[in-house]
Amino acid sequence: MKNRKQILLLVSSALMTIYTLCAQNTEYQYLGFNPGKTSGNEEWVQTIQILEPACRSEVSGMITVKFKAPEMTEAKAMCWSQPTDEFPDHWGHDVNLTPKGIKLSKDATGSFKVDVTKFPAGPMNIRIYVHNREGKKDFFELQLYNRGGVKWNQGIPATDPPGARDLKLVFADDFDGPLSISNDGRNARYSAHKPRFGDFSGWPFSDVDGEDNPFEQVDTYLKIKARKSEGTNGSTGLIASVNMDGEGFWVKAPCYLECRFTAQSAPGTWPAFWTLTKLDRNIPGDELDIVEAYGGVGKGNPNHEGYEVVSHFWRQIDETGNRKKEYHKRVPILDLGGRSYWSHTFHTYAVYIGLDETVYYFDNIEVLRHPTNDESRNFPHMFLINYAIGGISRWPVDLERYENGSDMYIDYVRVYAKEYLQKYSIPPPCLPAKKEVEGVDEKPVKDLTRLPVNNNKEITGRDWYISQTFTDEFDGPVLDREKWINTHHYWKGRQPSIFEDNNVRVDTDRKELILRTDWTDEPTEKMIHSNAGNTNLDRQYRNYRAAAVSSMKKTGYGYYEIKARTAPVSITSSWWLQCNDATIEIDIFEQIGRPKKTWDPNGATISVGGFIYPNQKWTFLGRKDINTEIDLTAGYHIYGFEWGPHYVRAYLDGNIYWEMENKWFFEPMWMFFDMETFIWQGYAEKEDFIYFTDPLTGETRFTGDYCVQYMRKWISETPQYPGPLMK
Numbered sequence: 001m002k003n004r005k006q007i008l009l010l011v012s013s014a015l016m017t018i019y020t021l022c023a024q025n026t027e028y029q030y031l032g033f034n035p036g037k038t039s040g041n042e043e044w045v046q047t048i049q050i051l052e053p054a055c056r057s058e059v060s061g062m063i064t065v066k067f068k069a070p071e072m073t074e075a076k077a078m079c080w081s082q083p084t085d086e087f088p089d090h091w092g093h094d095v096n097l098t099p100k101g102i103k104l105s106k107d108a109t110g111s112f113k114v115d116v117t118k119f120p121a122g123p124m125n126i127r128i129y130v131h132n133r134e135g136k137k138d139f140f141e142l143q144l145y146n147r148g149g150v151k152w153n154q155g156i157p158a159t160d161p162p163g164a165r166d167l168k169l170v171f172a173d174d175f176d177g178p179l180s181i182s183n184d185g186r187n188a189r190y191s192a193h194k195p196r197f198g199d200f201s202g203w204p205f206s207d208v209d210g211e212d213n214p215f216e217q218v219d220t221y222l223k224i225k226a227r228k229s230e231g232t233n234g235s236t237g238l239i240a241s242v243n244m245d246g247e248g249f250w251v252k253a254p255c256y257l258e259c260r261f262t263a264q265s266a267p268g269t270w271p272a273f274w275t276l277t278k279l280d281r282n283i284p285g286d287e288l289d290i291v292e293a294y295g296g297v298g299k300g301n302p303n304h305e306g307y308e309v310v311s312h313f314w315r316q317i318d319e320t321g322n323r324k325k326e327y328h329k330r331v332p333i334l335d336l337g338g339r340s341y342w343s344h345t346f347h348t349y350a351v352y353i354g355l356d357e358t359v360y361y362f363d364n365i366e367v368l369r370h371p372t373n374d375e376s377r378n379f380p381h382m383f384l385i386n387y388a389i390g391g392i393s394r395w396p397v398d399l400e401r402y403e404n405g406s407d408m409y410i411d412y413v414r415v416y417a418k419e420y421l422q423k424y425s426i427p428p429p430c431l432p433a434k435k436e437v438e439g440v441d442e443k444p445v446k447d448l449t450r451l452p453v454n455n456n457k458e459i460t461g462r463d464w465y466i467s468q469t470f471t472d473e474f475d476g477p478v479l480d481r482e483k484w485i486n487t488h489h490y491w492k493g494r495q496p497s498i499f500e501d502n503n504v505r506v507d508t509d510r511k512e513l514i515l516r517t518d519w520t521d522e523p524t525e526k527m528i529h530s531n532a533g534n535t536n537l538d539r540q541y542r543n544y545r546a547a548a549v550s551s552m553k554k555t556g557y558g559y560y561e562i563k564a565r566t567a568p569v570s571i572t573s574s575w576w577l578q579c580n581d582a583t584i585e586i587d588i589f590e591q592i593g594r595p596k597k598t599w600d601p602n603g604a605t606i607s608v609g610g611f612i613y614p615n616q617k618w619t620f621l622g623r624k625d626i627n628t629e630i631d632l633t634a635g636y637h638i639y640g641f642e643w644g645p646h647y648v649r650a651y652l653d654g655n656i657y658w659e660m661e662n663k664w665f666f667e668p669m670w671m672f673f674d675m676e677t678f679i680w681q682g683y684a685e686k687e688d689f690i691y692f693t694d695p696l697t698g699e700t701r702f703t704g705d706y707c708v709q710y711m712r713k714w715i716s717e718t719p720q721y722p723g724p725l726m727k
Contacts, residue, residue, distance in 0.1 A: 044298030046401060047072055048128055048140040051109070055403050059116050060148040065126060066111040069138060072130040075102040075110050079126050080345040081119055082152035091338025091363075092152070092345060095119075097126070104130070121149035122219060123262055123409045125343055139297055141264050141343055143407055145218070153346055155220050156412045163352045163361050164256035167416035171241075171249055174412045175222040181215055183207045184663045185243025194384065195242055196279045196666045197584060202268065202390025202397055203227075203234030214387075215239075221409045224387040226269070228404040237408075238386035244663060245645070246279055246426035250380035253372065255417040257290065257383055258350035258361075263408040265343040268397030269295030270388040271408050273349050275381040278314075279426050280667055281579065286375040287312040290360060291349040293342045300396055306333040307342055307349075309360045309368050313375065329360070329368040337363045346411055353381065380424055385410060443468035444715055452559050452714060453638045455654040458721040459559065464714040470555055470671075471712045474513040479506050481552070488548040490582070494676040496683070497544035497571070498527055504547045510699075510707070515547035517571050517675045517704040519686045543686075546571070546675045547706070554668035555713065557720075560588075560641040563709040566604075568633035570596045570684040572676045573706035575639060577669040585611040586665060588641045588650055593633045596682025604632040608650050608658045610665065622660035628652060635696060636709065644720030659726050675706055 051066040053059055069075065077097040087093040102110045116124065124146045131137040156174050173189070185191025192208050192215070199205045203226055206212040214237030216223040228234035242248030251257070263271040272292045278285025289310040294302035309331055313324040334341060350361040353376050360368040387408035390397035399406060444465035452459055472483055479486055486504035493499040503516045520543060523531070527541040534540055555577075566573035572592050578585040590607040598605070609623030630637075640651030645666070649659040677683055689704050 042299050043135050043137055044301075045071075045136050045138055046298070046398070047136075047138045048130060049401060050140070050142055053144065056143050056145070056405060056407055058145045058147050059124075060146070061117060062113060062115050064111055064113050065128075065142065066109065067128060067140070068107070068109045069104060069130040070108045071132060071136065072108060072138065073104055073132045075104060075128060075130040077102075077112055077114075077126055077128045079114070079119055079124060080340055082150050089338065091340070092120075093338070094340065094344070116144075116146045117148045117150075119146060119149050120152045120345075121146050122154065122221065123346075123407070124149075125262070125264065125345075127344070140401075141266060143264050154411065156414060160416070161256065161258055161348075161350065161361075162364055163258075163350055163359065164416035167254065167256055167418060169414060170251060170255075170417045170420040171415035172412070173414075174220060175217060175410060176220040177217070179215055179217050179222065181208050181239060182243075183209065185240060185248060186245065188243075189248075190239035190241065191243045191248070192238065193240070193244075194238060195240055195244055195246065195382075197281060197579075197664075199238070200392045201236055201238070201270075201386070201388035203236045203388075205238040205386065205388075206235035218409075221411055224408040224410070226387055226389050226399075226406045226408070228399070234389060234404070236387050236389050238384060238388075240382065240384045242279070242382040242425070244666065248382065248425075249415075250382050250421050250424045251415050251417050252380040252419075252421050252424075253353040253377050254355055255381070255415065256350060256352045257381070257413075257415045258348055259290070259383075259385060259413040260346050260348040260411040261385070261408060262346045262411075263293070263295070263343060263387060264402075264406045265293075265295035265297075265341065266399055266402055266406055267296035267298075267301050268390040268395060268399060269293075269406050270391070270393055270395070271342075271386070272388065273383070273385050273413075275351070275383050277375055277379040277381055279382075282315065284313075284315040284375065285379075286373055286381075287314060288351055288353070288358070288376065288381070290351045291342075291362075294393065294395055295343070296395065296398075302395055304330075306331040311358065311370060311373065311376075313373050316373075316375065324373070327368060327370040331362055331367045333362060336365050336367075346409075353377075380421055383413070383415070385413065441469060442713075442715055450712060452561055452640060452712075453654050454559075454640060454651060456651075456656060456725060458725060459640075459642065462716045462718040464559065464716050467558065467713040467715055469553065470551070471710075472513075473511070473710045474506055474708065475511040476506060477508055479504065479513070479549075483552055485550050485552060486547075487550065488672065488674065489550045489670060491548075492526070492530055492541070493546050493548065493674075494678070495539050496542045497546035497675070497677040498524070498530065498541040499548040499674070500524060500526060500545040503545050504549055507707075511709070513549065513673070513708040513711075515549060515573075515673055515675055515706040515708075516702065517544055517546040517567065517569070517684075517689075517706075518702075519543055519684075519689045520545055521686075544571070544677055544684075546677070548672060548674035551671040555671055556668045557643050557645065558713050558715045560643070560714075561638060561710075561712045563636050563638050565636045565707045566591045566632050567593045567675065567704055567706045569593050569688050569703045570599075570682050571704070572674075572678060574672070574674050574676065575641075576672050576674075577643075578672065579667055579669045584664060584667070584669070586641075586643075586648060586669070587611070589639055591632055592678060592681045595678075596684070598681060600627075601631055604628050604630065606632075606652070606657070610648070610660065621664060622658070624658060626657055628657075636707075642720070646720050646722040647724070649725065656725055659724060661724075671711075673706070673708060675704075 126142040180189035182188035212235035224237035226236035259273040275288045293307040309329045311327040316324040352359040575588045610621035642649040
């Protein structure tokens with residue numbers, strides 16, 4: 001027991017709290033996130049290097065652990081054990097693997113032997129502590145998988161948990177058979193991504209059908225593998241109980257959700273088990289974080305004494321008009337139950353959502369109780385389990401000495417409720433059968449004189465109603481300010497070009513919208529203001545006065561069409577959609593009229609595709625550069641775009657040239673027309689901006705003009721064809 005107390009004191013000294021720093025900012029709603037801490041705990045250094053066995057390797061019988069720790073002199077090692085005759089406590093107990101300590105050799109190496117048959121079978125975590133006389137120290141969790149050992153604490157317990165009193169089992173997964181996970185959750189039990197939007201891990205949550213599939217079924221566990229191969233952004237895993245269509249497992253109060261898992265505490269690891277009542281952005285909803293654990297000790301790391309429990313009531317106000325009070329607890333688990341850390345051994349984490357109170361549990365020990373929020377009482381919850389690595393928590397990631405890998409093992413998840421909830425779902429917010437998108441009235445009318453120009457029977461065969469709200473023939477005297485603004489909502493443009501309000505106009509003679517880019521030798525007022533304090537010439541606005549037009553309202557599913565002529569100069573004429581926080585985007589087309597580097601008069605190139613932007617990293621979706629084999633700048637062409645729950649597709653003059661299965665675009669987005677400078681195709685020069693005579697019509701035109709004769713949108717109650725149209 002003396003050794004056990006010494007280790008508890010050692011661990012406690014490592015896990016310094018940051019609660020006071022976080023609590024000072026009442027607006028800071030994720031109190032476990034990094035509040036900007038970069039100092040403190042300087043005595044902790046990274047020096048331990050494992051020589052054998054390899055991190056996360058399988059072991060059995062008697063093993064030798066060898067390590068190196070430069071500048072250190074002494075070491076000890078610990079591992080959690082099942083109950084024994086000497087220590088019968090049902091929690092298990094900590095075992096000092098090196099009761100006499102370890103004196104490191106002159107080359108700073110040390111070793112010890114472990115008979116793993118005396119420890120629990122399955123995931124095991126050997127903790128190595130080193131220090132020197134100057135007070136410097138280090139700590140390393142060596143994850144291994146014990147192929148021998150004692151079967152203990154595995155699988156769903158035979159008894160119901162006390163927190164689920166008077167409820168019946170409605171969902172259980174012991175992960176002892178084939179996994180049922182798909183990228184979007186369709187046709188499977190779990191989705192590999194957070195439904196609809198918001199993947200938040202620094203190492204991205206990855207698909208199940210790629211080289212970086214993070215999921216593996218091992219014995220009775222779901223293993224989530226976080227890995228980072230050279231030259232990649234890394235990969236890790238998440239499972240969600242509902243799919244991208246909002247369908248799957250939901251549970252309504254009163255209910256009880258429980259999960260048992262273990263993971264590694266290392267810089268950047270972030271295992272979690274949590275629930276949501278809503279799936280889409282900007283919708284009031286509850287998020288119950290049953291456990292959020294933050295790994296890593298030392299300077300700039302969480303140094304957390306336990307884990308976080310938080311009840312978030314997003315976008316909800318109380319009767320006084322203030323943001324609703326949320327509830328938060330830092331759970332000091334080294335003082336609870338068997339006094340083991342979340343990475344030492346398996347623990348259960350649970351929440352009871354009652355009609356009156358919500359109660360959180362750690363190993364069946366109550367850790368937080370608060371009144372149940374109306375949202376949690378009235379609306380069902382789905383659950384998520386994930387192993388994030390860095391990301392929006394802003395805690396640093398440093399897994400180099402762990403061979404850029406870490407594992408989370410989920411033993412089981414089970415859910416209890418009064419009744420099994422059937423046929424509940426939250427469909428995407430802009431289904432084609434609806435006449436509204438985010439509260440916007442489309443004002444649909446049947447107009448047989450304005451139907452989509454399309455050669456595909458799957459489009460022409462649908463019953464279309466034109467949206468008066470979004471359709472514009474651009475035949476008025478000025479830009480219709482109920483539909484558009486003559487700039488971008490939240491962006492100034494791609495440097496060196498800048499969006500200037502005066503470069504947008506409606507031409508009353510030609511009855512079209514004109515966006516113009518032209519040259520200026522002198523910086524405009526907007527350029528001067530935007531460049532203030534910026535000494536990086538490559539990031540300054542200069543020379544190019546460009547243009548942007550943004551929709552006043554967000555739009556959703558439907559068929560869209562514009563008739564446009566792109567500018568015959570080395571700058572883009574573009575038509576695109578983007579969500580409010582710029583994390584999801586669809587480029588219907590980007591057309592660099594006559595690029596400096598690759599201009600081909602016999603075939604202009606269209607760039608088309610989607611983007612998602614999780615954790616400040618662009619991910620391309622179906623991105624393609626397509627040679628149209630015609631000069632798009634020489635005349636007007638009809639560009640079509642189909643957006644539905646199954647596919648997004650692009651058309652040119654009625655013919656499909658691009659399609660992609662819709663796995664991401666399920667929320668309303670702004671529509672934009674704009675012009676941007678792209679360095680990779682070469683910048684237009686001053687001499688390129690000239691007036692010229694159109695050889696087809698004899699009209700005088702300007703090379704920097706992007707002309708749009710109309711923008712039309714149709715909606716239909718006929719469902720979108722769910723299969724591909726392109727061979």
